[in-house]
Amino acid sequence: MSIEQQYRTKAKELLSSGEVKMVIGYGPGSTPDRRRPLFITTPDETDRLVLDSACIANLSGYLVTEGLLSDEKRVAIFLRPEGIRTINILAAEAQLNSDQVVIIGFDSAKNEVTALKGSSTEDFSVLIESMRANTPETAKEELFEKIEKMNPQERFTFWQEEFSKCIKCYACRQACPMCYCRRCIVDSNQPQWINTSAHTLGNFEWNIVRAFHLSGRCVECGNCGRACPVNIPLRLINRKMAKEVMDLFDHFAGTNKTQEPVLASFKKDDSETFIL
Amino acid sequence: MTKILFTDKLDNCIERWKSAGRTVIGPVQKNNISTYDTVKSASELDLNLVLPDRSIKELFFPQSEPMLRYTIKKEAINTSEFLPPSGQRIIFGARACDASGLAIDDPLFGWDYKDEYWFQRRNESVIVTIACTKADDFCMCTSLKLAPDSPKGSDIMLRPLENKKGWQVEELTERGREAFKTIADLLQESNEAAAPTITVPEKFDSTACAEWLKKPENFESKFWKEISLRCIGCGSCTYLCPTCHCFDIQDEGDTYNGIRRKNWDSCSFALFTMHTSGHNPRSTQSARWRQRIMHKFNYFPGKFSANSCSGCGRCTRQCPVDMGITETLQEISKLSQ
Numbered sequence: 001m002s003i004e005q006q007y008r009t010k011a012k013e014l015l016s017s018g019e020v021k022m023v024i025g026y027g028p029g030s031t032p033d034r035r036r037p038l039f040i041t042t043p044d045e046t047d048r049l050v051l052d053s054a055c056i057a058n059l060s061g062y063l064v065t066e067g068l069l070s071d072e073k074r075v076a077i078f079l080r081p082e083g084i085r086t087i088n089i090l091a092a093e094a095q096l097n098s099d100q101v102v103i104i105g106f107d108s109a110k111n112e113v114t115a116l117k118g119s120s121t122e123d124f125s126v127l128i129e130s131m132r133a134n135t136p137e138t139a140k141e142e143l144f145e146k147i148e149k150m151n152p153q154e155r156f157t158f159w160q161e162e163f164s165k166c167i168k169c170y171a172c173r174q175a176c177p178m179c180y181c182r183r184c185i186v187d188s189n190q191p192q193w194i195n196t197s198a199h200t201l202g203n204f205e206w207n208i209v210r211a212f213h214l215s216g217r218c219v220e221c222g223n224c225g226r227a228c229p230v231n232i233p234l235r236l237i238n239r240k241m242a243k244e245v246m247d248l249f250d251h252f253a254g255t256n257k258t259q260e261p262v263l264a265s266f267k268k269d270d271s272e273t274f275i276l
Numbered sequence: 277m278t279k280i281l282f283t284d285k286l287d288n289c290i291e292r293w294k295s296a297g298r299t300v301i302g303p304v305q306k307n308n309i310s311t312y313d314t315v316k317s318a319s320e321l322d323l324n325l326v327l328p329d330r331s332i333k334e335l336f337f338p339q340s341e342p343m344l345r346y347t348i349k350k351e352a353i354n355t356s357e358f359l360p361p362s363g364q365r366i367i368f369g370a371r372a373c374d375a376s377g378l379a380i381d382d383p384l385f386g387w388d389y390k391d392e393y394w395f396q397r398r399n400e401s402v403i404v405t406i407a408c409t410k411a412d413d414f415c416m417c418t419s420l421k422l423a424p425d426s427p428k429g430s431d432i433m434l435r436p437l438e439n440k441k442g443w444q445v446e447e448l449t450e451r452g453r454e455a456f457k458t459i460a461d462l463l464q465e466s467n468e469a470a471a472p473t474i475t476v477p478e479k480f481d482s483t484a485c486a487e488w489l490k491k492p493e494n495f496e497s498k499f500w501k502e503i504s505l506r507c508i509g510c511g512s513c514t515y516l517c518p519t520c521h522c523f524d525i526q527d528e529g530d531t532y533n534g535i536r537r538k539n540w541d542s543c544s545f546a547l548f549t550m551h552t553s554g555h556n557p558r559s560t561q562s563a564r565w566r567q568r569i570m571h572k573f574n575y576f577p578g579k580f581s582a583n584s585c586s587g588c589g590r591c592t593r594q595c596p597v598d599m600g601i602t603e604t605l606q607e608i609s610k611l612s613q
Contacts, residue, residue, distance in 0.1 A: 029598040031413045036598035037506040057597075061508070161307055167339055169542070171510035175596045187547045196526050197340040197539050227596035229329070229512045231308045 058221035061177035085254025175227035216262035377518025379429030414589030511542030513591035
């Protein structure tokens, strides 16, 4: 039996038994190569679920939709390893109760989908630890290495050109499971902290603010970069920040659900004499 | 016999237009994205695209436009206005959906208040459209009763030759004729056949959709919630749309010095309708998506007798969660049967 079929059956069982009220997974998209988020609430709909290597989006952001988990019922969700780490962070940041999340884990590489065993975040802790160890190898990317070698001026020019394309549609923010703020700083307009204009300064302000807010929290799921309609390589910014946080604080985001948020915790014996 | 512009003469044409003081703009690849931008020569143009990623509207309605500078002192408040940079432009290689989008927005920008920023640019621009010989899965102009060679909004229509060596020239407006006078001697009379325009299948019945949208009981239909369940509320569809025209006025600076700007805004955002009191009449994403569809296919046609959609398909093509106008109207077509 294919993994897709196995997981459809699993989803059906979860819904029939009443263990979960909803399954968040993937369905066929508007073209053969597209997949889209799918929300299933009855057992007979589970045949619509699709699972293949085109299922890439991290769906965990939907879990923090206002009101979804407030009835304390459980929701099952298809997640890749990055998505599982996201649940840990959301739990650590008190955005959800991870006991309400039933993980249907999978991974994909080279057009092959593999099942991941387990259903709660703890079941995947060994896997997440192995990701931590392997990060430097998997994160290698030509453009990233190229930017790392640039001097500050060259790097500034590179990002200036990239950000000049930004239209401030906030697709990066909306697609990001870590951007759950009910009111984003850019939407705070009394006073207007961040310029709303999509000009050079405004675009820098927005993208830098986001980079800082995601430092030590981003799991590099890639949702932002895929969502960007003007193809800004946003993943590179977050990768850089993840690397910095790893080097400076030995912090790998999303290892467990009680992990302290690295930039939001305070230690008396901190080597720094100030707080940014 | 038809007038033909051969591709090997395009560079001469661009030279000629530039010498006559016109800026030449066309579809280009820039920084890993396709857009309409200024070109110096024909080699910079990318005329093989189905359509550029970014729409033509930003050439007329930029995402951020300075309107006035203000300084406030004890004795006086001083303001100085910005006007759009003046200059004749030729937009070469527009798509019919983009050109139609401009014509759709003309009455809107000229309705109760005549938007100088829009009309100065409109009056100084010649739109040279190339009829489409290819389309992708997301193109839907025919569903909006337009076509890959709609003349709407264009000043010149170019029809690609079968042998791909040039275009048949159709002058549609006086402004177009004027611009092509400059290059009259570079055009040739010939019998070369034009390639057929692409057939774009009709994906929904826009008339039936309009009828359904007009029925008051459908405003509260559960359909809206179902269709927009996965909408993440970004502004990608509205900002890439050639007809979406909403903007916000923002003062940038401090109390005493600053610039007032006109910035794109999007009905997808929660903040769009947020009242000062904190109440939001469109508090859910489904209400926002309903507004977008209602505006484009009910309210706008009610006022201006045209749908506020030209069928470019960018909304679906670029949607992070594979939503868009096409699917919504397909579903409404089904409901209205």
